[in-house]
Every structure is written in structure tokens, then in C-alpha cells.
Amino acid sequence: MSKNVFLPSAKAICIAAFLSLNTVVYAQKTADISTISEKTLSSILEKNRSYYTEGKVADYIPELGKMDAQAIAFSVVDKNGKIHNAGDVHKKFTMQSISKIIALMIVVSEKGEANVFDKMGYFGTDKPFNHFSNLETTGKPLNPMMNAGAILTTSLISGEGEKPFLKILDMVRYITKNHAIDYNKSVYESEKSTGHRNRGMFYLMKNNGLISGNEEQLDNYFRQCSIELTAEDLAKIGYFFANQCVRFDGDSTYKNEEVAKLIQSQMLIAGMYEFSGEYARTVGLPSKSGVGGGIAVSVPGKMGIGVFSPALDQHGNSSAGYHMILDFVKQYDLSLF
Template sequence: MKRLLDELVEKNRYLAKKGKVADYIPALKKANPEDLGICVIDMKEKIYTSGEYRTKFTIQSISKTISLMLAIMDNGAEEVFKRVGMEPTGDAFNSMYKLEIEGISKPLNPMINAGAIVVTSLIKGKNSKEKFARLLNLFRKITCNERLDLNEEVYISEKRTGHKNRAMAYLLKDMGVLKGDVEEVLDVYFKQCSIEVDCIDIANIGLFLANRGKVLKTGEVVTTDHIARIIKTFMVTCGMYNSSGEFAIRVGIPAKSGVAGGIMASVPHRMGIGIYGPALDEKGNSVAGYGLIEDLSRKLNLSIF
């Protein structure tokens, strides 16, 4: 496996030249666009790595999977999906125009920004500090990494420049979909996106979902198989933004990407995969990371279809 990962990392590294690092969040511009790393953890807890797998980056939209899980655990699926839909959009992750189309009364799914902000508003806690602490502790439990924490620089950068997310949140408030104080909800959302991870951390999240909501290392059942299944289904239908359909055909693995360059993937009953490559395509997915996971899926016959 190690030899295969080394081979595939070097094969796909050139693809980074076809993308560019996210620059609309100023702190993300510092990433080296040529970085590419991967971690694979199987159901026997064997860890295989290659490339810049130890490089730290912020989790960004990959956090939407676990915030959704917590919101469902706090409120039940029925209550959550009264406020956010279950359908792919075909639009960019930060698009908001469908929110004003007649007949659409809520964000179409929890993996786009509008839906994720609503989901974050449903996390229970007496204030934004307690809500984020609950979410961060959940991430620490799932990754078995107590040192997981906020990247303060990225958080401040996101909070200062997140004008479109702020506009979305106030529109959602006006629609009656988002409950609570808008700025408090956004504070939690910006913080969850700014949790700092590496490939091993997100591979562990993928492994947790592959293991039906049970942390393999500790044996702790954190959530139900049903909720883990909901998360993985959204990863298939909406997890790679508006290229999710193409990704399902080419790769065939539940996955979630983030604009810092991460891809978290979960192969049910088999493994978790974490990839980092900060050069993005026009849809916000890691260019080299996409190529890497596509090759890996073909080599190991990982497609769930």
C-alpha cells in the first residue's frame, strides 16, 4: 500500500499546476500549491501515508459532515430536515440565488453554505462558546486527537471577509429558517471551518463513518448507524460541490471536500481516506487530490456502486 500511495502521489502532483489556492479567505493564500499528501487507515487500524500528509490545514467544509451529525443527534432528523433539504443543487457551494426562487423555502441541502449555516444554528448550547466547544470535542473524540484546535488566524480572516455567508445568514433569518442570533451562529460556523487538521485526522473521520458511527480505536459508539448512513449519503450526492455527480461516476466513494484543499472519504466497512492538496479547480475541489483519489479507487476497486 505504501508503495502504491507514493506512486500515485508523484503521478498526480503535476495536476496542482492546473489549479490555484483559495484566495477569497486571505489566510488560505499562504498554502504551498504544490503540496499533496494522503493518509489511508483501514479497519485493522493500519495507517498508510505519503507526501505532505503531516501538513496542517483547516477543515473548512469537511466540518459540515460532523456539524450535521451533531444537529441530528441534538434535534432528530425530522426537525433538522424541516429547515434544510436533501437534494443536490447543481450550483456553487456559496450560491444563494435559489433561496429567493418562489417555492423554495429552505436551503436545498446541508453541504452548501446556506444549508450548513442553518445546521450550525441547530446545535444546542447556551451560547456560541458552548456550541463550538461541543462540536470541537466531538471532532477530538472522532479523530482520537485531543490537540485538535482552532486556527485563530484563519478564523479571524474568515470572520472579517465572510460577507456572502453573512448575507446568506441574514436572508435565512428573514425567511424564518434560521433561528437564534445571526452573528452568534456565524461565529460558530466560522470557527468550525477553521479547525486545524492534517490528513491523518480527516482519514480518521472517514474511518469513523465507514465503521457506522463507532470510533475504531476506542470502541466508543458516538452516533447511530442510521445517522452515519445519512451523512455518507449526503457525501455521495452533495459532498464534492457541483461536481458530485461526476465524482460519483469517476470515483464512487462517499467524500467531502473543503476549500483549504482537503478531501475526506469513507469507504464503508473498509477504510477512511484523508487527502490534502490546496490547489483547487473552478468548483472548489483539490485538483491533484481529485486525481489521486480517482486513481486509488480504480487501483483498489473502492467504488461502492
């Protein structure tokens, strides 16, 4: 046999086969994402619709208790900004805690991250969203996603009276390109009249020197939680933070890679409250839930997801919403991990 004839080793053949296989698998994953359609979403929605029976509509805020437990919606804004919807996509519900990520974006843009987080932590938690956490010990909220930190966040936004709330409302309208969005005054009044636990947090932080204003600042927090939108609007919000604060239609007015990273990191470690750790293991994406039944999800660099189903699990997260997201993420291999 000639010395110039090349015979690959068994190891080289295995490596070549492995690389070839992974190229095919990668191509398939890319193709799969491009096949997202309303039919896909409808299929996942119908599969998980019945999970509402395992949850309960929030009634500690009386107005929220009036929501239809069987309402359900699923929306995705893909990489190209195309919108895919399924279910009750025109059904409005209140943002509740999802508004916290908008408020955080605004105050960090105004005051700077270092100044804001000097007054609160970056920590996750194993406690419910309305827990006092370490307010009575270290005096500072654990993070801006729990109620205490979110109340402080809103109080730090510049402006007198309703101005901080109006900044949040305007930003939600901008991100969603939906100028009809407003807050539900009945829900606001209901939250205000029953929000004694939040009031306690407000005054503890005021006592600790973190808040210097009056209850008008707390009223702004109640108002922002009462902003009404749809699952499609949530998907647009998810897309916005997934794509460096660029809107789904390509508008880059607020483009800011660092702010987007901050928001998504907080969503990942604390956006689903005490379920955040397990959620990071199962879904593996930055997400923010609200007790109105919505969840906004960012798939970094790719897409935004919005779900709605008002029946909540024991953690205060949408039961059917979580399972829709889980199935969708598994089908398209979207987890960061």
C-alpha cells in the same frame, strides 16, 4: 454407455467456469485491499503530484491564499484501523466545509433527522458551494453541505455562545483521537472579515424564520471552518462514518448506523458541490471536500481516505487530491458502483 454416467451439458460447464472465475477475481480483489501500504500511496501520490499546477489556492479568504500550493499528502485508515501515510502528512490545513459533516452529525443526534430536515432539503445541486440556491424562493437551503444549509445546521446545535462550536471541535478531537486539534484564529478572523456572502445567507434565513439567534451563530460556523488538522485526521473521519460511527481504534461510544448512512448519503450527492454527480460516476464514494485543500472519503464498511493539496480546481475541490483518490479507487476497485 450406461444410463448412470453423468455428462454435464455445455451450458453447465460454462456456468461452472464462470462461477469459478468470479471466485478467483473476488479473492484477488480482497487480497489487493490487504496489500495497501505506504509504498502504494507514495506511488499514487508521486504520479499525481503535478496536478497542483492545474489548480489555484483559494485566496478569496486572504489567509488561505498563504498556503503552499505544492504541499501534498495522502492517508488511508484500512479496515483494521491501521494507518498508512505518504507525503506531507504532518502539514496542517483548515477543515473548511469538511466540518459540515461533523456539525450535521451533532445536530441530528440532538434534534432528530426529521426536525432538522424540515428546515432544509436532501437535494443535490449543480450550483457552487456558496450559491444562494432557492433561499429567495422556497426559503429553505437545498442541503446541509452547501454553505447556507451548513450555516443553518450549526445554528440549530444546542447551546449559547461558543458552545455549538466547542461541541464540533470536541467531536473532531474524539473521532481523530487527536486532542491537540484546535482552530486557526488568523483564518477565523480572515473568514469573519470577508464572509459577507455567508452573512447575507444568514440574514435571509433569519428573515425566513429558520434562524432566531444573532451573528454569534455565524461566528461559530466561521470557527468550525477554521479547525486545523492533517490528511491522517481526515482519513480517520472518513473511517468513522464508513463504519457506523465507530472510531478507528474500535471505540463505539457514538455507534449509530442510521446517522452514518445519512452523512454518507449527503456526502455522495452533495459533498463535492456541483461536481458531485460526475464524481459519483468516476469515484463512486461518499466524499467531502474543503477549500483548504482537503478531501475526506468513506469506503462504506471498509476504510477512510484523507488527501490534501491546496490547489483547487474550478469547483473548489483539490485538483491533485481528486486524482489521487481516483487512481486509488480504480486500483482497488472501491467504487460503490
